Amino acid sequence: MKIAICSLSECKYSIIANSISETKYILIYDFIENKVIEKITNNFLNSPSSEIFCAQLLISKGISAVVCQNFEDNAKKLFDAANIQVIEDIQNMMV
Numbered sequence: 001m002k003i004a005i006c007s008l009s010e011c012k013y014s015i016i017a018n019s020i021s022e023t024k025y026i027l028i029y030d031f032i033e034n035k036v037i038e039k040i041t042n043n044f045l046n047s048p049s050s051e052i053f054c055a056q057l058l059i060s061k062g063i064s065a066v067v068c069q070n071f072e073d074n075a076k077k078l079f080d081a082a083n084i085q086v087i088e089d090i091q092n093m094m095v
Contacts (some may be wrong), residue, residue, distance in 0.1 A: 001031045004058045006068035010039050016090055019070045021051040028061060051075040059084065 006023035007014040017023040024045065028038040038061070044053035051071070055078040058066055065085035079086050 001065075002037070002061065002063045003029050003031070004061065004063045004066040005029060006054075006066070010041075017068055019051070019072065020054050020066075020068050020075050021045075021072060023054060023068065026054070026058065028063065049074075052078065055079055 005027045006017040006020055007025045007027050008017050008023075009015075010025040010027070014025070014027075022045075023042050026040040026042060027036050028040070029035070030037045040057070042050070042054060044050040044057075047053060052074050055075040059078065059082045063084060065087055066079060067087045067090060069088060069090055071079075071086055071088055076086055
């Protein structure tokens with residue numbers, strides 16, 4: 001099972017991002033291997049549709065769930081269509 005975590009930095013103990021469109025880094029954690037298997041820099045950060053680009057990228061990575069404090073409606077719709085669980089409303093949590 002792979003989970004994507006929307007983060008403000010790529011280092012250990014990073015704070016979870018406020019929204020997927022404000023995410024600086026995406027950490028993909030594999031629960032079978034029990035480790036972060038990929039760190040992705042969000043190159044879409046300044047794009048008007050960054051939440052859509054990020055959602056499409058994560059869907060292509062074969063994740064089962066994505067964690068962020070908040071998600072825009074367009075991203076939620078894409079994740080829902082891909083059967084990816086959205087975990088949100090997480091406040092002041094560090095990964």
